[in-house]
Amino acid sequence: MDEMEAKAAPRGRPVPVPDETSAGFWAAAARHVFTLARCSACGEMTFPPDVTCPHCLSTEPEFRFEPAxxxxxxxxxxxxxxxxxxxxxxxxxxxxxxxxxxxxxxxxxxxxxxxxxxxxxxxxxxxxxxxxxxxxxxxxxxxxxxx
CATH class of the missing domain: 2.40.50 (OB fold (Dihydrolipoamide Acetyltransferase, E2P))
Structure with a gap:
């Protein structure tokens, strides 16, 4: 097991349910790639992505997930x-x-x-x-x- 992996989690642990906003983050995490969301409106990085950008307050941001x-x-x-x-x-x-x-x-x-x-x-x-x-x-x- 390398540094990027942990042992399997205990049974019964809650599992994330991706939505339209977070799907890119969880897809990368499944590959053990850590990403942050970049707002398309202002270019700032955020975590977690939400329906409103916490930096520019855009209510229609599109987030790009970039490795960090x-x-x-x-x-x-x-x-x-x-x-x-x-x-x-x-x-x-x-x-x-x-x-x-x-x-x-x-x-x-x-x-x-x-x-x-x-x-x-x-x-x-x-x-x-x-x-x-x-x-x-x-x-x-x-x-x-x-x-």
């Missing part, structure tokens, strides 16, 4: 001790990550394979993917090795 490095820095985190969603083994860590190549974009996702005691603000992280089904993967993050 997936490297970031830990801004903050929360350890979840009681999950209200089926399929998540507790405890797990939700991380707020600022992307290195797009610092205006923040991602909240699971932080894999670490314990809270190892964490501090600013630690470098990199995207990884949790394989939920053969055709569905969701982005998560790991601490960069040597951090």
């Amino acid at each position: 490095s997936g490297r970031g820095r830990l801004r903050t985190w929360s350890t979840i001790h009681r999950s209200f969603l089926q399929g998540f083994e507790t405890p797990y860590i939700l991380a707020d990550v600022e992307l290195v190549d797009h610092p205006e974009v923040r991602i909240v996702a699971r932080l894999l394979d670490c314990v809270e005691a190892e964490l501090r603000i600013g630690l470098p992280v990199t995207v990884a993917f949790e394989q939920l089904r053969e055709d569905v993967a969701v982005p998560a993050f790991r601490l960069e090795t040597g951090a």
Whole structure:
């Protein structure tokens, strides 16, 4: 298993349901490619894409999904001790990550394979993917090795 792959997720875990706006993102994630959405109206990157661009407030944006490095820095985190969603083994860590190549974009996702005691603000992280089904993967993050 390489750095971009995580072990298969527990059974019963919720699976994303792509819609017209997010389908490109989830198709790339299934291939373990991390992408961000670029608004056709203003050119700014955003995550997640929505029906309105958060930068220019266009109500008819078309989003292009472009690969991003997936490297970031830990801004903050929360350890979840009681999950209200089926399929998540507790405890797990939700991380707020600022992307290195797009610092205006923040991602909240699971932080894999670490314990809270190892964490501090600013630690470098990199995207990884949790394989939920053969055709569905969701982005998560790991601490960069040597951090």
